Amino acid sequence: MQIAVASGKGGTGKTIISTSLALCAPGPVQYLDCDVEEPNGHIFLKPDLTSRERCTVIVPQILEEKCTYCGKCRDICRFNAITLFAKTIMTFPEMCHSCLGCFQVCSEGAIVRSEREIGVLEAGMAGNISFVHGRMRVGEAMGVPLLKAVKKKADQEALVIIDAPPGTSCPFVEAISDADYVILVTEPTPFGLHDLKLAVEVLVNFSKSCGVIINRADLGDARVEQWCQQQKIPVLLKIPFDRKVAEGYARGQTLVKIRPDLRPFLQALIQKVSA
Amino acid sequence: MKEIVILSGKGGTGKTSLVGSLACLAENKILVDCDVDAADLHLLLDPQARSQNEFRSGVKAKVVSDRCSGCGVCVDLCQFEAISLSHVAQINSLRCEGCGVCAHFCPEQAIILEENYCGNWFISDTKYGPLVHAQLFAGEENSGKLVSFIKRQARELAEETGADLILIDGAPGIGCPVIASLASVDMVLAVTEPSQSGWHDLERVLDLAAHFRLQSFVCINKWDLYPEMAQTIEASCAQRGVEVLGRIPFDPIVVACQIQGIPVVCNEQSPAAAAIRQIWQDLRTR
Incomplete structure (x- = not known):
């Protein structure tokens, strides 16, 4: 089972949700940080990174x-x-x-194989969560081959939580392409709604099941929720703005640490989308 | 003529809200939205399209089924796992990178390459000046090429109209659309937020700017949500010789203005707006 956490718009709370989903998973769980340009999951899960591989692509060298x-x-x-x-x-x-x-x-x-390093793949354990992320080399333009390498580490036996990159172009598509369910995290603002619509458009093309989490649910208006209702997209959870969450997040604390009361909701959510 | 790009690394730190406000404050400029896969600047600037154009770039492979013998040569050659075989070859166009290797080697000439229509681009008029923007179709690649393309259009427009400034709203991340948006800019203004993630991603975006030998400035949005981290970020910027131009306080009026579809500097009471005016005063003289 693979659950991807995506958004369209950046900064809506993908990482704070996906890391806490991993922490609430009932059985074997793996967290794959597929935002290889700006991976942040390690800040919250603080894994003990025990393996490191260079990720390269083949390029020609001419004799x-x-x-x-x-x-x-x-x-x-x-x-x-x-x-x-x-x-x-x-x-x-x-x-x-x-x-x-x-x-x-x-x-x-006259052409022999040479390679270009696009980044590194690092893995390790964060408690009982198997953690993998890719860190794209600064200056490299193509993140997708590294993202694919992160996804290749997916453990078929575990619940896999994918933290997807923002946007709706090729890295986003690659991140969600094997997911069984996609959770879209948004905020109730015009930017949030606009980018949510774009993300849903892609997911519809791929016939993916999806649901929405509205973060900072009270800092905005009702249009996101109304639109979800019209489109029959379930709103899985609404998290109101809370300075305590913002501050804890800023310090690198996980959502379930700051708001332990949310744990049962996240557990129920995993159960619901896994069904 | 000067070109300034607004970046952040991390998404959602306030790039577009800031650019919307700078659009009100700066004079005689061209605006460009280089976040072509999730463009939002138009939601603040109410653009009236002067022209809409198709963006075509690269090619996609297509199988002419009645010529395909199902030999599978193309499946083996494709490095992108874009081709599968069920009697005849089937191409997953979202995986296809348009390299054309399959078409070149197909013994039956059963694969043709079609030009890829991957988005639209616009020149629009707004209350604050011309805006060049685009919408890449959902799931498409070539965002870097579209960014380069609209930047070229903006530069031509700036030369025609004698604009002094090109103000660019960039994409999140540090990958191809961001690198494309950096070409020929004079300076980078990076917007961050006082969080571990904001800092981590800022460092990578400043590294990228340094990699291309560009001058960067930083501003810290919602700085009062975690003042100690704002201080840490300022210290780290000082260490690498990057000037922090200002701090913008957390201000619910920013969201209220976004809902009204107006830039926050239009609100006289907003503390965030006051900070942004100050940042622009500083930035314009650099």
């Missing part, structure tokens, strides 16, 4: 002594990662999408 400058590799590359001037050939590894087209077309054996 000039074998290259005949035929230009086939440049022609197949749709990402402008290979440029050819008369008798000089250059690669731009940061433009490369690792499609391996250039390796396939080179008939001279």
